[in-house]
Amino acid sequence: MDYDKQSEILKILGHPIRLKMVEGLMNNECNVNKIMEVLNIPQSTASQHLGKLKSAGVLVSRKEGVRICYKVADKQVRDIMKILQG
Amino acid sequence: MDYDKQSEILKILGHPIRLKMVEGLMNNECNVNKIMEVLNIPQSTASQHLGKLKSAGVLVSRKEGVRICYKVADKQVRDIMKILQG
DNA sequence: TCCTTATATTCAAATATTACGATATTACAA
DNA sequence: TTGTAATATCGTAATATTTGAATATAAGGA
Numbered sequence: 001m002d003y004d005k006q007s008e009i010l011k012i013l014g015h016p017i018r019l020k021m022v023e024g025l026m027n028n029e030c031n032v033n034k035i036m037e038v039l040n041i042p043q044s045t046a047s048q049h050l051g052k053l054k055s056a057g058v059l060v061s062r063k064e065g066v067r068i069c070y071k072v073a074d075k076q077v078r079d080i081m082k083i084l085q086g
Numbered sequence: 087m088d089y090d091k092q093s094e095i096l097k098i099l100g101h102p103i104r105l106k107m108v109e110g111l112m113n114n115e116c117n118v119n120k121i122m123e124v125l126n127i128p129q130s131t132a133s134q135h136l137g138k139l140k141s142a143g144v145l146v147s148r149k150e151g152v153r154i155c156y157k158v159a160d161k162q163v164r165d166i167m168k169i170l171q172g
Numbered sequence: 173t174c175c176t177t178a179t180a181t182t183c184a185a186a187t188a189t190t191a192c193g194a195t196a197t198t199a200c201a202a
Numbered sequence: 203t204t205g206t207a208a209t210a211t212c213g214t215a216a217t218a219t220t221t222g223a224a225t226a227t228a229a230g231g232a
Contacts, residue, residue: 001109009100066207117178119179149229177230181225198210
């Protein structure tokens with residue numbers, strides 16, 4: 001196991017806002033504005049958390065005009081989320 | 087899902103030393119001295135990481151004379167580890 | 173008792189993370 | 203163009219985490 005890499009992913013998931021984001025993006029694609037509204041957090045906060053998740057490879061993004069749509073990319077993360085959901 | 091609780095567990099697992107500890111304690115019970123030797127880290131560092139894992143409910147400990155033996159307690163954590171191991 | 177071993181706790185410095193306002197960038201529409 | 207909406211990035215203060223030496227505690231043996 002690559003401990004540095006795997007622990008990095010767990011650490012990134014280990015924040016309540018990011019965990020909510022990832023759960024919400026498991027089945028739906030969603031743009032930043034919607035995400036910040038749903039989670040009721042400032043735009044820069046939303047953007048930064050999404051940025052971290054993307055850097056870690058958890059999410060991927062797609063441009064759609066002005067909007068940026070995020071969704072879960074990582075199979076392993078998907079499996080972990082299923083476990084957390086019970 | 088309890089986001090605070092679940093993200094807390096992921097955060098605790100999200101450290102390379104702690105991830106190594108948990109993996110090593112999946113199948114074997116082990117005392118602190120052995121753990122610090124195997125991981126080649128100072129005693130206080132080992133003890134603190136083990137303390138965090140125990141506080142989070144990831145590990146349980148058992149007294150055996152002077153020794154304290156740790157092992158993985160949490161079923162969910164066990165499942166997550168299996169995913170990480172591929 | 174005194175010594176030794178095993179473990180936990182305390183403390184402080186170094187480092188990392190988080191939050192969010194302010195500012196920059198980008199795309200599109202008027 | 204100019205304006206506006208969507209997103210990213212910057213700056214930075216507040217907070218949290220990590221590390222390891224020093225110290226405390228606890229158990230067993232001589």
